Amino acid sequence: MLPEAVPNARIMRFGYESAWYGTDGDDPKKTVVADVAEMLLKELELHRRDITWPIIFIAHSYGGLVLMQALRRSFDHPNKWSNTFYHTAGLVFFGTPFRGRAGLTLEKIVEAVAQNHPDYKMYPETMALSVEENPHLQDVVKRYTETRIRHPVPLCCFYETQPSPIGKTLQNPEVKDGYLVPEAAACLDTSIGVARHPLQRNHYNLQKFPGSSDMGYRVVKDEIVLMVNSARKYLRGYSNVTQDRPFIVPFGRNENFVGRESVLQQLLERIPPSTNKDDCQRSALEGLGGIGKTQVALEAAYKIREKHPDCSVFWVPAVDATSFENAYRDIGRRLGVKGVDDDKADVKTLVNAALSQESAGSWLMIVDNADDLKLFADATLSDYLPFNRNSSILFTTRNHGVAAWLDIPQKDITTITEMNNDEGTKLLRIGLKENQMRDAESTGRLLEFLANLPLAIKQASAYLARTGMSPLRYLQYCQSSDETTIKLLSKNFEDRSRYRNTNNPVATTWLISFNHISRDYPLAARYLRFISYLAEKDIPVSILPPGESELETDEAIGILKGYAFIMERNEPDSFDVHRLVRLATRNWLQTNGEWQEWATNVFQRLTKKYPFPKHENRAIWMRYLPHGQAVLQLRNECANKATGLLFNVAESYFVLSKYNEAEQMHRQILELREQVLGKEHPKTLGGMNNLALILRRQGKYEEAEQMHRQTLELRERVLGRENPDTLASMNNLALVLKSQGKYEEAEQMHRQELELSERVLGKENPDTLTSMNNLANALDSQGKYEEAEQMHRQTLELRERVLGKENPSTLRSKRT
Template sequence: MPRRIQRIRNLFTKSIPGLQQEDVAAESSHTSTHRPTNRSTNRSTNRSTNRPPLEVLYPSPNLGVNNNIEVDIVAVHGLGSNVDWSWTWQDKKDHRPPVHWLKDPNMLPSVVPHARIIAYNYESRWHAHAPKIRLELCGEELVKSLHNFRTDTPERPIIFIAHSLGGLVVLHGLLYADRTEKLKYLPASTVGFAPLGTPFRGTKRQNLAKKVAWLMAPMGSHDGIITDLQQDGKHLADEVHAFSQLRNKLDIPTTCFFELYDSDYGKKIGLAGLAQGRVVEEESAHIPGWGREPLHTDHFKLNKFEGPDDRSFQAVSSELRDMCANRKRVIDRRQQITRDRHFMVPFGRNDNFVGRDTTLEQLLETVPPSANKDDCQRTAIEGLGGIGKTQIALETAYQVRDRYPDCSVFWVPAVDLASFENAYREIGRLLQLPNINDEKPDVKALVKMGLSHRNAGSWLLIIDNADDTNILFTSANLIDYLPFSREGSILFTTRNHEVTVKLDIPQGNSIAMPKMNDNDAAELLRIGLKESQVKDAESIRRLLDFLTNLPLAIKQASAYMALNTNVTVSQYLEFCESSNTDLIDLLSRQFEDRHRYKGHAKIQNPVATTWLISFDHISQRNPQAADFLKFICFLAEKDIPLSLLPVTSKIKMAEAVGSLKAYAFILERDTPDSFDMHRLVRLVMRNWLQREGQWEEWATKVVQRLTKEYPFPKHENRETWTKYLPHGQEVVKITGATTTGEETALLFNIAESYTFLGKYSEGEWLYRQTLRLREEVLGKKHPDTLGSMNNLALVLDQQGKYEEAEQMHRQTLRLKEEVLGKKHANILASMNNLAVVLNRQEKYEEAEQMHRQTLALREEVLGRDHPHITRSINNVARTLGCQGKYKEAEEILRLGRGRPGAVTSMDHLAEVIRSDGKYEEAEKLLALKPA
């Protein structure tokens, strides 16, 4: 190895926690029986693939089998070190033999004589000829090796002692074992953990180590094993957090030892004092809440003790002795906790539970009783029926059971008084409460008292479907029977935000169930379906969007397709989009779900039934809110203005809207004066109105309200009518809703709105509907009917449907003449409009005559100075110009100069003169135009 690289290696392998030269302890000769004859032999033997991963250091095989072994102590060295020298002390200035404190008869074996001491041997190099490996893999190999090694004594207690990064190897190993069914017994058998200078928060020198690994890459160095050491890195923090929960669950005695002295890195390359500092700072070497003890040494001597009188050895060995002595008590306590703990949950674990990671993490930080030792905290999951509240509460229950073995979990449905009392009675029997089996016990009071007593231990009480404010706060007043214990915690699921407020749950503990994201929704849909049913990705996206990613609706769809295996996602989507009747049929179908309630009249699987239960609650508590829901289900689902709701007092409106928001039937927008309605809620509500015979009543109320509020569209009120337009459009689709002449004004105004926006085809359809209804209700000669005819003709003209427009204008003109006479001002507009459409069809002579006739009648009826006179003059001139009669056009336009609207006439005159070749005169005329 080149001298420069050797020096870099010596410096940096000593500056990274646990990364040590493999031959440091062998710098001078010594007489230990385990010392290899030379360095090359040491290196070769230590790296031999034939060397077993676990080696017994004490008792020596030469002493025979020791039947008095009561505990296994497993030592794990740091990375970059080796199993032979990691635990050996030697001072090269001292001629005493090296001391291996794990197997020296005067050291640890004398302190814990009934312990079997084992060294874990694994490939830990990183700086030369290193395999590409990670800490997790080292940990997995550790527990797998222990599993294979301890076949005769699998239940024997284990204590781990680890130097530096070896502590992270133990951490990863126990986590892996806890997540692997056949290895779960290993963490359950662990009765002690003593990490020596383990960087639980990583190290500031990780980037330096990566650079050295890069520099030494030609020699086989990798940075894979040091990737996990980033200071306060998220991955390591997550694993330490998970291990803390495992440790708390099993109550593993743990003492973290940390260095008090700086390490001199430069001394390792003969440059003492060049680089000094703590390798692992105190805040990284222990976790808050764990045992901690300082050692009067530096990082490189945390795992090396010179003799029985070494005070660091005395501190470490004393902890190990206590762990050995208390092993039985620790195991017995775990078993007692397991025996006394109760798990009363009516459903099995949902193996198909997907997503909700953020919400689940938030719950698991909030609901365990240990999260707040000074209170019996209350937490609520809020959301629309079918959004997955019960399912996430169920997963929370199982995770609390797994992570906190001393915590009992009780599940209580609060859908009605009977279900609540039945669950409380079962809790009382599990707790063996006195008098619980009496003929007429006060079950609720007994259980409240039982769970409030400190003898009940740690518990989580889940109150599911806490929606009905009547039984919770009024008639049965169930809130009075909620227990209080500082070792307890209560989790509610509710559709009603009002419940959360009345329970006095702080905002930080109120968790609104978010919409399921697209990936999780797609995964939920695919469960149980054949690949051939879900191969169309676009159909999946559209179906999930149609179902608004609602878990219950997705589960219902999946269950239907699983039962009808010939139905694909695209076909199911077609069923949903074909008609509201088919969709309601699908949303109302029962389906098998083992993780939801059965046999209860108020708790059903179908989406439609689930929401109608909430509607029933609203109807009882706030009839005004129920009426609002009946009303708005006829409107568009987005951006519903409060100003369109039926008139009531401001207080009642605020309370009613608040109730609908509390049940998530309507959703807040950024602006406070409008809201959205859930698409499927609107559909279910419409179906309910039809089923209950209330459809026509509420359809008529909606049309009447919009007729009153929807203004005739003008530029000045554009903000209002553009906001009302989508709702008006939705309302006019209601069959049979508009039956009176007054209400057809709504159709007319909406048609005008479309025309104003240039959406002529939409306007045409509405004008035709308006005309048909007005003819039926008001008769063909009613002024409003004639107005609809005129506007329909205009919108036909705008679309280039000139022949139909001409016929409609002629019919309108004829009927107006019959009703109003030939000289009425209203007739003049029809004459003008007919002339315009004639001109568009190049029927210039007839158009000219009609415009001249209109001009003459306007002068007679309106007077020569009326602005409409100028308009007729321009129209006559334009028709003459189309025929090439420029002189006549010029003459008639000059007549219009000086009249109201003359500016337009001057423009037109200049255009006519230019068309006649008089360019200079046209320019002069335009120069005279007012600025």
């Protein structure tokens, strides 16, 4: 009758041997449920023609427990079972014993049946009475119910209202009514959205009907038809709910991703948050630089999104502390974490706390390029890795020491090696014409020369696609290269610990590409040189020297993308450069004698582009900061010794409250200015003042006081006592005196500075008003409250008139 009721449905029947209890002493408690559930999932794998179609399950009695086990197993391992759980759009249970009858153990049931019905087989319908005494069966119901609360699929329970013959033979007061699975046992709690209906039948005939006119059948049919008609709408609705889960991954999906099935399978069995319900599991993907770790992790991220739509995915680059913090800030913004955009916010702590809360839901974090152990050990980035039992963290690293230090067990570390020949051939073939791939022998020889390293294969494929060259000709170019140049490039790799195992074929491939780009695309070659001095991630297009036109700039960037030297991000105005490409380009520049020239060019460009950090331009300088930091490491190799870039980067660290870094940079600025300009130059004195300010922020009051006194003395002699810079030094010295509790001296200094400011700048000058405010604070610190109050009132009145009532300084005066 069912095909007539739902003519557009494909109906499948699954049966199993239900006379499972024998006399050989085997314990069926676990094996029946687990083994039969496995069989059900395997049969679905074999017979489902389209795994995207919705599924409605109908189960009778003990089969309902088998179904619950199967659904939970599919929930835990979606990639193994074609996402059966998430494609289930309805469940119908006939007399499934979600709860048993109290006081009935399996032994009592066996004894009673043996006495009254010696030839009767022990069917699961009878065994169902022992659910109450069976922890395993209770756990099956409990674990499915947990998923049911999170994923409320339409569900209906039918229960018997007539006794079964076998029921009364058990001679137990709990079943004297003769019901095997009455309403209390056969129905899940209505509070979790479960419909329940009685049927005028006993347990054995609960799902059997004499014809389509039977009243019980009509009730069942209506429920099933309703589920069928609303199945796709339900799945779409669920998809709409889950699609809002954050997916913060800075790269689009690589449509040309090939191979790596075994590695992906290992990851997808290990990294879903549901794999270990008692821990926030950590896994690692490790291997040689350029081997394809990031691409594998990226594909895994998209597969997790497909198979676990309720799981958020976060991508966190760990190239350095700044990129780590920037990624956390993006996560915090998406999650709406309060205070994450404040200038002095501890972003990592805020986001760590938010993701550690149970309310964050299920998430996967991919910490990419976790190669520098010092970042996790010395810089304590590991302290900011969140802990949430609903979640999982995957690290990609070329340094096994990082995985070991993070206490990741060997069983949870996946090592990725070079591609096999089939995978390498598929990757090389992408974008090529058929006639370029006809010579299988030459293709195999080229892949062998490239060591089947994915990055090298991508470079070759991009070049072959661009030029139409054959793999044989390309191989001949590789083999005819200058051996000395190859050795130099290889030696440079070996001298850098992060790329110690990089081999010659990769270097040779890049050298050929560098030379051809230089010959055919001069601006692209210049950009490649320029990029090699910057940090590797999130390079803004605006930081590059402009071409003659925007079109020329776009074409040059497009060429570099075509060679896969740079990788496009989701943001159209930025890209990444691969670490090996960056290193090889630097080696190229050194080999050609261009290193210092380009270091100077890049330094001058960054000095010009890097803005003085303010709150209003924070988005710009935060993106430039990693690149400014990278370029400053080359300062000693540049012909230009200007301190503008160093100063702006130092001030960026000051705004971020990273005073140690700011102090080091300001000391360098002061040293350079003393060398170039002399100790008494106004800019040198400004450098002394800035360093003293940093020292005060760090609580190094004595050193700050000494430097402020020295600065004040020099400014008075060089600039004069009434120069605004001299007045600023007086004010700063007074502040550091107050910080040390030297209130009387601080007051005296503030009075002198205020008197001079009023005469030189005028009583209503904003700097003069600041001096008044500081003097009032000094008075307040000594308990001279009346005089302090009078001066604060005077300051507030003047600020309201001069600056306006809503100016930040005015508002601070009101609070004071």
